Amino acid sequence: MMNTPFRIGILARLSKEKNHAFFLELVKAMRNEKNIHFYIAGDGPLKEEINRKIQEHGLDPLITCLGNVEQPAKFLSTMDVLVVPSHREVFPMAILEAMATGTNVVAINRGGIEEMIIDGKTGHLMGSHDVNMFKSRILSLRNNDMMRLLQAEHARKFIENNFTVEKMVEHTHEQYDRAIENAKHTVDTYEGLGKNYESRR
Numbered sequence: 001m002m003n004t005p006f007r008i009g010i011l012a013r014l015s016k017e018k019n020h021a022f023f024l025e026l027v028k029a030m031r032n033e034k035n036i037h038f039y040i041a042g043d044g045p046l047k048e049e050i051n052r053k054i055q056e057h058g059l060d061p062l063i064t065c066l067g068n069v070e071q072p073a074k075f076l077s078t079m080d081v082l083v084v085p086s087h088r089e090v091f092p093m094a095i096l097e098a099m100a101t102g103t104n105v106v107a108i109n110r111g112g113i114e115e116m117i118i119d120g121k122t123g124h125l126m127g128s129h130d131v132n133m134f135k136s137r138i139l140s141l142r143n144n145d146m147m148r149l150l151q152a153e154h155a156r157k158f159i160e161n162n163f164t165v166e167k168m169v170e171h172t173h174e175q176y177d178r179a180i181e182n183a184k185h186t187v188d189t190y191e192g193l194g195k196n197y198e199s200r201r
Helices: 020-029 047-056 072-077 093-100 111-115 131-143 145-162 165-200
Strands: 006-011 036-041 063-067 081-084 104-108 124-126
Touching: 006 072, 020 036, 020 047, 020 131, 036 072, 047 063, 072 093, 081 093, 081 131, 093 104, 093 145, 104 131, 104 145, 124 131, 131 145
Parallel strands: 006 036, 006 081, 036 063, 081 104, 104 124
Antiparallel strands: none
16 A cells, blocks of 8 residues: 555664664655555664654654564564674574565675675675665565565575474584584694693793
8 A cells, every 4th residue: 555654674673783773864865755664573772762863853753763572483474574684693583483474685794694695686685884875675575576576585485495393403513513612623723732732831
């Protein structure tokens, strides 16, 4: 329906590494776009600071702060786009849940996110924190219903085929094995350096 706002959300702990500051910059850049509303779901140490910045920049009419949401998947299913601008990420479940519920994702390429999103097919991967690029990708989704629906469908199928419980367990084991192997390599390197040092004394 034309009167229904295009809904853009972020679901994350309100902490520095999740980069809500960038999300607010995005809201400022899009404040003149018609019929768009932004949602912040989550709680954390930066709650007061984020609320203060919203007030300072006059963004109150554009943003709804929900605090912690008991049913993240339900929240995500009501969004048109999930934005993930984190400074650091490992394997954010919010992206998997968004894709599974048919919500489009625009995310910075960090950590394991590139394993979850095929750029341009199951979502959008951004190479840098460029507000105008994020804005452009989001508007392209808003203005192209077919693109949005196709990406949502591809994302759902990708999750079904690659992130079943069994595959998630397998992936977790692989991550642990990789971490253990890296730790062993580090220990071997230090032991080798120690032996070389002793032989020269």
